[in-house]
Amino acid sequence: MRWSSVLLAAILLAAASPSVEEKRISIYSTVANYNLPVLDREGHEYVGLLEILEPLGTVSARPERDHWNLRFNNVNAEFTFAKKGCKLQGRDVDLGARFLLENGRGLVPLPSLIVLLPRFLGGPVTLHDNSRRLFIGDVAVHFTAQIKKTEPPSLVMDFSAPVNPTIATEPGKLRMTFTREPLVPPGTTTLTFDDKTIPAASYSESNGSAEIAINSSAALFASFSHDGRTITVSTAPTAAPITNPAAGNQSSGTSGPGMAGSPTVLPQLAAAVFAVIDASHGGEERGAALSDQLAEKDVTLAIARRVRQELLNRGLSAMLLRDGDTTLTLDQRVATVNAAHPAVYLCIHAASQGRGTRIYTALLPSTNNSQGPFLDWNTAQSGFLARSQAAAASVASELQAKQITARLLPAPLRPLNNIATAALAIEIAPPGSSIADLTSSDYQNAVASAVASGLATARGHLEDAH
Amino acid sequence: MIPRHLVIGVSIMLAAVLGIGLYLWHVRGREFAIQPASSDTRPVAPPISGPTEQVTLYVADDNLGTIRAQSARIPLPAGRQQRAEEVLRALLGIYLDPNSPHILPAGSEIREVYLVDPGLAVIDANAAFADGHRSGVLVEDLTVASLVQTLSANIPGITQVKILVEGTQRETLAGHIDLTASFDVPAVSQMVSQLQNSQ
Numbered sequence: 001m002r003w004s005s006v007l008l009a010a011i012l013l014a015a016a017s018p019s020v021e022e023k024r025i026s027i028y029s030t031v032a033n034y035n036l037p038v039l040d041r042e043g044h045e046y047v048g049l050l051e052i053l054e055p056l057g058t059v060s061a062r063p064e065r066d067h068w069n070l071r072f073n074n075v076n077a078e079f080t081f082a083k084k085g086c087k088l089q090g091r092d093v094d095l096g097a098r099f100l101l102e103n104g105r106g107l108v109p110l111p112s113l114i115v116l117l118p119r120f121l122g123g124p125v126t127l128h129d130n131s132r133r134l135f136i137g138d139v140a141v142h143f144t145a146q147i148k149k150t151e152p153p154s155l156v157m158d159f160s161a162p163v164n165p166t167i168a169t170e171p172g173k174l175r176m177t178f179t180r181e182p183l184v185p186p187g188t189t190t191l192t193f194d195d196k197t198i199p200a201a202s203y204s205e206s207n208g209s210a211e212i213a214i215n216s217s218a219a220l221f222a223s224f225s226h227d228g229r230t231i232t233v234s235t236a237p238t239a240a241p242i243t244n245p246a247a248g249n250q251s252s253g254t255s256g257p258g259m260a261g262s263p264t265v266l267p268q269l270a271a272a273v274f275a276v277i278d279a280s281h282g283g284e285e286r287g288a289a290l291s292d293q294l295a296e297k298d299v300t301l302a303i304a305r306r307v308r309q310e311l312l313n314r315g316l317s318a319m320l321l322r323d324g325d326t327t328l329t330l331d332q333r334v335a336t337v338n339a340a341h342p343a344v345y346l347c348i349h350a351a352s353q354g355r356g357t358r359i360y361t362a363l364l365p366s367t368n369n370s371q372g373p374f375l376d377w378n379t380a381q382s383g384f385l386a387r388s389q390a391a392a393a394s395v396a397s398e399l400q401a402k403q404i405t406a407r408l409l410p411a412p413l414r415p416l417n418n419i420a421t422a423a424l425a426i427e428i429a430p431p432g433s434s435i436a437d438l439t440s441s442d443y444q445n446a447v448a449s450a451v452a453s454g455l456a457t458a459r460g461h462l463e464d465a466h
Numbered sequence: 467m468i469p470r471h472l473v474i475g476v477s478i479m480l481a482a483v484l485g486i487g488l489y490l491w492h493v494r495g496r497e498f499a500i501q502p503a504s505s506d507t508r509p510v511a512p513p514i515s516g517p518t519e520q521v522t523l524y525v526a527d528d529n530l531g532t533i534r535a536q537s538a539r540i541p542l543p544a545g546r547q548q549r550a551e552e553v554l555r556a557l558l559g560i561y562l563d564p565n566s567p568h569i570l571p572a573g574s575e576i577r578e579v580y581l582v583d584p585g586l587a588v589i590d591a592n593a594a595f596a597d598g599h600r601s602g603v604l605v606e607d608l609t610v611a612s613l614v615q616t617l618s619a620n621i622p623g624i625t626q627v628k629i630l631v632e633g634t635q636r637e638t639l640a641g642h643i644d645l646t647a648s649f650d651v652p653a654v655s656q657m658v659s660q661l662q663n664s665q
Contacts, residue, residue, distance in 0.1 A: 281641070285641070287601065287641055288600070288601035288602050288640075288641065289601070296601070349602075349603050349642070351602035351603065351604060351605070352602070353528050353531075353600070353602050353604055353605050354528070354529075354531045354604055358531070358603065358604055360603060363653055363654075363657055364653070365647050365648065365649075365650055365653075378647060407531065408660075409604075409607070409657065409660055409661065410653070410656070410657050410660070411603060411607050411643065411657070412607075412610070412643055412644045412647065412649065413603055413607075413642060413643060413644060414638075414644045414646075417644075425603065427602070427603040427604060429604075
C-alpha cells in the first residue's frame with residue numbers, strides 16, 4: 001500500500017513537472033531555412049542526417065543490416081552502426097562519436113555536420129555549437145542599430161534582408177526572436193546607446209534561434225518598414241488624462257466615469273498606447289484601384305494620419321502601423337498590435353462603391369480553440385467583440401451626427417479576428433457620386449474628426465475593460 | 467494566231483472572277499461591321515431535363531449595399547451536389563448579366579460544389595471569378611454572403627461553407643474578405659439579415 005502510494009506520488013510529480021523545451025537545430029541555406037529536432041543519445045547530441053540533407057538536394061538512404069548507405073546528389077557515403085567513422089566517396093571520415101541507427105533512421109553526432117556537410121554540399125558550413133544554428137554558404141543576415149534622437153527617442157534597426165521576428169514585451173524589455181532568419185551577432189553582443197530611455201540592447205542565441213532584447217525604462221513598441229528590412233523600436237506614448245469639460249476641473253480624483261455629479265477623470269494609461277491606427281494595404285499592395293490614378297493605399301494613409309491627429313488633439317495617444325508607403329503582411333500588423341496592447345485597433349479602408357462609411361467588426365468562426373491564457377489565433381477577437389461593437393456604435397453615432405452615412409456590419413475581414421483588443425475597421429466611400437470627393441480635405445477631416453470623437457466617447461468603456 | 471472565240475471565252479471568265487472577288491470583299495466588310503465588340507463569355511449551362519423547382523436566390527445590390535431574397539424557378543437535378551451547383555450557377559447567371567446590380571467578372575464560373583459530411587460545403591470557383599473581382603470590403607462581402615446564403619437556404623443541412631479558387635485556398639477574394647477560414651452559416655445568415663437593411 002505504502003509503495004503504491006509512493007509510486008503514484010512519483011508519477012503525479014513527474015507529470016506535474018514542467019516539460020523540458022525540445023532541443024532543435026536550425027539550418028539556414030540559400031535553398032531553404034528549416035529546423036529539426038535534436039536527440040540526446042549516449043551523452044551526445046544527434047540529428048537525422050537524411051532529414052538535414054532532404055531539403056538541399058536529391059537524397060536517398062538504404063539500410064542493410066548494420067550498414068546505412070546514403071546517396072546525396074552524386075556523393076555516396078557508407079555508415080556502420082556503432083562505428084565512430086564512415087566512408088564518404090571512399091575516404092574515411094571521423095564522426096567523433098558512434099553512428100546510430102534507429103528504425104532505419106541514421107543519426108550522426110551534431111558536431112560531425114561541419115565535417116560531413118562540406119563534403120556532401122561542396123561548400124563551407126558554419127555551426128554555432130551552443131545554440132545549434134547551422135549556416136550553409138554565405139546566407140548570414142547582419143544588422144545595425146542606432147538611436148534616433150527624436151521625441152520620443154527610437155531605436156532604428158536595419159537588417160541586410162527582410163526579417164519577421166516574433167515580438168514579445170515585458171516590463172522594461174522588448175524581445176525579438178528570430179527562428180527562420182540566419183541572423184548573426186554584431187561585433188559585440190551587448191549594444192549600449194547614449195539614451196536614458198533605451199540604454200542598451202543585447203544579442204543572444206539559444207536552441208536554434210537568435211534573440212535581440214532591448215532594455216528600456218518605458219514600454220516599447222516595434223514597427224516594420226522598408227519591406228521588413230527596418231524595425232523601429234520606440235516608446236509607446238502615454239495618454240494624458242482628460243477631464244470632462246462639462247464637470248470642470250474641480251478635482252483630480254480617480255472617480256469612475258459613470259459616477260454622476262463627480263468630475264470624470266479617466267485613468268491614465270500606464271504604458272500602452274490608446275489607439276493603433278492601421279492604414280490598410282501599402283507598398284507593393286495597392287489595395288483597390290479607386291480610379292485610374294487613385295490607389296486605396298494612398299487614401300487610407302491620408303485618412304489614418306488625420307485620425308491620429310484628431311485623437312492627439314483630444315489628448316489620446318495614437319500610433320500609425322505604417323506612416324509611409326510600406327508593405328506589411330497581415331501577420332506583421334497583428335503581431336505589432338497585439339504586442340502594443342492598445343485599448344483599440346482601427347483599420348482604415350477606402351472604396352469607390354456606395355456612399356459614406358461602413359464600420360465593420362469581426363465575423364468570427366464558431367470553432368474556438370483557445371486554451372487557458374493562450375488565445376486561438378483565428379478567434380483571438382472573441383473575448384473583445386462586445387467592446388469592439390460598442391466602439392463601432394459610438395463611431396457610427398458621431399459620423400451620423402455629422403450627416404455622414406454610417407452602417408454597422410460584421411465581416412470576415414482579417415486581421416480583425418486576430419486582434420486581442422477592441423478592433424474595428426472603417427471603409428470610407430465618397431459622400432456623393434464623385435470619387436474625387438474621397439480625397440477632399442473637408443470630407444477626410446469630417447470623417448477623421450467623427451471617428452476620433454466616437455473613440456473618445458467610448459474611451460471609458462474601452463480602457464475600463466482593457 | 468489565237469482564235470477569236472477563245473479570246474472572248476477567257477475574257478468572260480476573267481470578268482466573272484473579278485466580279486466574284488469584288489462581291490466577296492464587300493460581304494466580308496459587312497460581316498466585320500455587324501460583329502459585336504466583345505463576345506459573351508458567360509458559361510453555357512448544360513441542358514438539364516426534368517421539372518423546374520422554386521429556389522430562393524440572395525441577390526446583392528451594390529448601389530444599396532444590400533442583399534435581397536429573390537424567387538426563381540430553375541430546372542434542378544435530383545442529386546444534392548448537382549442541385550447545389552445549379553442553384554449557384556443560377557445566381558451567377560444574374561451577376562453575369564451586364565445590367566446586374568452586382569456585376570461579377572465575365573467568365574466567372576462555379577466549377578464544382580463538394581458536399582462534405584458533416585455539413586461542410588466547398589465551393590470551387592474558377593480563376594476568373596476571383597482574379598477579376600472588384601476590390602473592396604463591401605463588394606467582396608456581398609459576393610461571399612450572397613453565395614453562402616443562397617447555398618444554405620436551398621440545400622438543407624449545410625452549416626459551414628468554404629470557398630476555393632481553382633481548387634486551392636486563397637488568402638482573400640480580392641484583397642479584403644478572408645477566404646482562408648470556413649464561413650459559419652448561422653453567422654453569415656445574421657450578417658445577411660443586417661445586409662437586407664440598407665441603413
